[in-house]
Amino acid sequence: MIGKIFPKSAGSFKNRIRYIFGCTKHDHEISGIRTISFNTMSRDPLPGVLQGNESDLSEMIREFDQVETLRRFAIDSEKAIKPVFHAMMSLRPGESLTTPQWRQAVTKYMTDLGFDESNQYVAVMHQDKDHQHVHIVANRIRLDDTFSMVKDSNERSISLESVSGIEDGFNLSKAPKPKDTWGVSISHAELQASIRDNDLPLKHKMIAKIAGAIEATNQAQGDMFTFTRLLRKQKVYINLTLNEDGQPKGISFEFDGKHISGRQLKRSRLTWHKLITQEGINYDPETISELQDEIARRDSEEQERARIYYYEFIAVSGRRRKPIYIKFTARDYEVQKMIKEILELIDAIFDALFKPQECRLKRKYIEYVPGQQLNISDELELAI
Incomplete structure (x- = not known):
């Protein structure tokens, strides 16, 4: 099973709720939709949606949207918030859960992430041929006297642990954790572009080159200098962001004129902190000046090549x-x-x-x- 949390958003729940009930265009085939569970006062909108009637769906959206208005009146705060939460749990092709099992999985997942009975939510399963996945849309604002928000710190690591527990509970195939794989999801737009151009997306090419440099550095028992040189041979260049003490706090990678930070590429493995603590790339703080010189060699070598x-x-x-x-x-x-x-x-x-x-x-x-x-x-x- 794979758990994915989509970017949170402000404003209305309309787009997310209409999406999970199949009212808007999808980037995958939907052979079936099933409501797993929800806790709103409004009725299950799926029967009406299947008959072309969205009145119950509109009522559910209105109920979700009202909570932020109530919160604004109750606590008199102008602070910008993002109450719209959207996550997905996806099984491997061929695996399946019954509706009661999915309901248990959704309850555990939401509870682990800090949601409780005061948070509105709705969970809908999509069947894509032999592939089941459930979308969860939830309101991060608690509908109680506090109108407090569900915290989202460390939510991705919590999500991984929760999914692992669900896999164990239902004897599902264990998905590899991000730190154990270089796999990176590809969007539908990136997939279409790669097919059109007959080439891998830039992000994936960069990760492949960086992963190879990390493995080669470790095999040679090298350090950050070795890593920099191996990347340079593949025309991948690094840029460091320094803290107040003049030490690296961030790293970005450049390839084919494009810059992407390690966090954006794969934050579970390619941030500066992960490279030196998890990936085993040795770095001596005393060598920062020499390392900067090594990084800067790129310009002279590029000029010589030209x-x-x-x-x-x-x-x-x-x-x-x-x-x-x-x-x-x-x-x-x-x-x-x-x-x-x-x-x-x-x-x-x-x-x-x-x-x-x-x-x-x-x-x-x-x-x-x-x-x-x-x-x-x-x-x-x-x-x-």
């Missing part, structure tokens, strides 16, 4: 010939051998029609750095 050289060869004969240019980068370590073999090939085919302009030890070269003017010189000597 530098391009051209060899220029001019035909020596009675007729004027256009120059021949051979391009190579600064990192083509075999370039001299390559040029020599090309010259030998030209000599063999054209009977020495083409010759170097001055001698074999001196070549005119043109150096081009993107964004700068061409630099032409006759002074470079290259032994061939």
Whole structure:
């Protein structure tokens, strides 16, 4: 079973409640909808919805929305709140629970997260072929004299533990915990884009590269310097956010010109704290200056990769010939051998029609750095 908590929201419950009762477009097929449980005064709206009548649904939405108005009058507070809670519990394909079992699972899950009988909620099951999942929409405002809010601190770790208990209670397959896997959910929009572009979403490519660098660093018993260099080889660069003491408190990753924080990528494994405590990437606070220098090496290496050289060869004969240019980068370590073999090939085919302009030890070269003017010189000597 997988438990997922969606981002909370302010305002009306209308969109969430209409969604779970199948009144709005879904990104998956729905072969069946079943109301699991609810605690509102209004009736179960599903029978009416299935007949095209949303009057009971509107009444349930109105009941949910009234609580925030009552709270505002009762405590006279202008503080912005997000009362709309939406979660989902999803079984693996082939597994199923009966309605009473789902009701028990929902009760345990909500109780573990701090909700009680004073919090309005409604739970609806969607059947997608052989895949069952239940949506829960709840009001975080308690309908009592206090109108207090259900706290959401550590709710994701609590959710994981609650789901694990439900799995044990109903003998369901155990889902791997986030710290044990690099799996990251993909939205419907990301999935469609990846199909259209025939490529993985950027976020998933970044995680794959970072995960490989972590594993390689651990195998080499390396440290944060090793990790930085391994990432750089894959054109992934890191940026650190420092605290008042000049020590890292956050980390972000850059790939293909896009920046994503470790927390956004996978906060259970890729924050600065998780990297050095959970993932085993060693870091000595005394080396922060040297580490910053290592991170900054990216700029010089990128510039060197962009530098391009051209060899220029001019035909020596009675007729004027256009120059021949051979391009190579600064990192083509075999370039001299390559040029020599090309010259030998030209000599063999054209009977020495083409010759170097001055001698074999001196070549005119043109150096081009993107964004700068061409630099032409006759002074470079290259032994061939």
